Amino acid sequence: MTNALKMPRDALLPMNSLSPNDPLEPNSLGRGPLRRSVIILPECSSTNDEARALAEAGEPEGALVAADFQRAGRGRMRRAWQAPRGSSLLFSLLLRPELDLSRALNPIMAVSLGVAEGIRRVCDLPARLKWPNDILIRGKKAGGILCELGLECKSLKYVIVGVGVNVNFDPRAVEGIPPDATSIQSELGRRQPRAELLRAILGEIEPRYRSLLRGESLRDEWARALATLGRRVRVMLADGDFSGMAETVDESGALILKMDDGSLRTILAGDVVHVENDGRQ
Ligand code: BTN
Numbered sequence: 191m192t193n194a195l196k197m198p199r200d201a202l203l204p205m206n207s208l209s210p211n212d213p214l215e216p217n218s219l220g221r222g223p224l225r226r227s228v229i230i231l232p233e234c235s236s237t238n239d240e241a242r243a244l245a246e247a248g249e250p251e252g253a254l255v256a257a258d259f260q261r262a263g264r265g266r267m268r269r270a271w272q273a274p275r276g277s278s279l280l281f282s283l284l285l286r287p288e289l290d291l292s293r294a295l296n297p298i299m300a301v302s303l304g305v306a307e308g309i310r311r312v313c314d315l316p317a318r319l320k321w322p323n324d325i326l327i328r329g330k331k332a333g334g335i336l337c338e339l340g341l342e343c344k345s346l347k348y349v350i351v352g353v354g355v356n357v358n359f360d361p362r363a364v365e366g367i368p369p370d371a372t373s374i375q376s377e378l379g380r381r382q383p384r385a386e387l388l389r390a391i392l393g394e395i396e397p398r399y400r401s402l403l404r405g406e407s408l409r410d411e412w413a414r415a416l417a418t419l420g421r422r423v424r425v426m427l428a429d430g431d432f433s434g435m436a437e438t439v440d441e442s443g444a445l446i447l448k449m450d451d452g453s454l455r456t457i458l459a460g461d462v463v464h465v466e467n468d469g470r471q
Contacts, residue, residue, distance in 0.1 A: 212276065212358065214256055218385040222396045224283050226252030233275075235262040238338055238352040241282035245340055245348040249284060256281035256388070263354065265334055266323070267461055272367055277359040279333075279388055282352040283395075287403060294346050295443045297399065298323050298337050299408040301351045304395030305333060306415055309355070312390045315377050321418040321436065321445050321462055325355065329417075329464075330372035332356050353391075357384055409441050418445070422465040425457055433465060 216228040227249070234240050240255040257280050263271035273280060285297050302319050309317040309325070309332070318326045325333035333355035340348040356373035358381045374382045398408055413419060418436045425432055425447065434447035434455060445457040 212384055214385055220389045224252050224396050225254050225392055229255045231257040233259045236260050237280055237282040238350050241284045241350045245284050251286040253284040271354050274359050278357045279355040282350050285349040292442055294339055296402055297349050297351055299412045300398035300402050301395050302335055303398055305391050307394040308391030312387050313374055313378055318417040319415045321416055327372055327377045330370050332372050357382055413439055423462040424465050426461045
């Protein structure tokens, strides 16, 4: 999908004038173990692809690749991820955690919690999470995470965690972005400098990722941040849809559903929809 072709001019023009005044530069991101090496690209196909190429070339943990524009940004379930040039946070982290394969998705907990806390701290917005990896503000999707694994002989070689946060544009003006999307600007009523937000997000991810590596659990904090728990949800899997109450999550990050017959069902991966619209986030 060619993103630029799908952007109407009214979505592109304000961003072109914003981008030079809202640069992402390595030296404005501060220091930390997950910004050990920082690459900022004006454009690429996908920051996940750039990070994967670094990983395959032997780059150690802690590389960060961010871009002003992705020609073929992707989300989960083979969806496209679009953002006008210079408008948003589009970045990928290269991690090499020594984790059992059953815990390979735990870094998503550290990253999603860090993104939500960074948004709360810098923008004072009520960011929450939707299982497994959406960032919500007031019930609307403001960001998402795409985690891709590099495996070698059934063990984890690296994890690429790609993060997209809609910052300074109106998602309603971009054809192809679902109507339940929002952005920081839409919720805040003003633009948010991207570097300040990314610095804060990285500063929140790093200590959480460190505690994961020490063997500590992020499950409880993640469960508190998940707007999904305690709700009725519809789960979409390749072999069909079903509904249940989202009870809790386990240490691996799997969602535990209580089915209508009282049985419990563990969902390891998939897409959920919050069925009830009772005003909660
Ligand atoms: C989703 O909600 O489906 C996940 C979206 C992830 C988008 C980010 S943007 C940076 C990185 N590069 C990509 O191509 N995708 C992720």
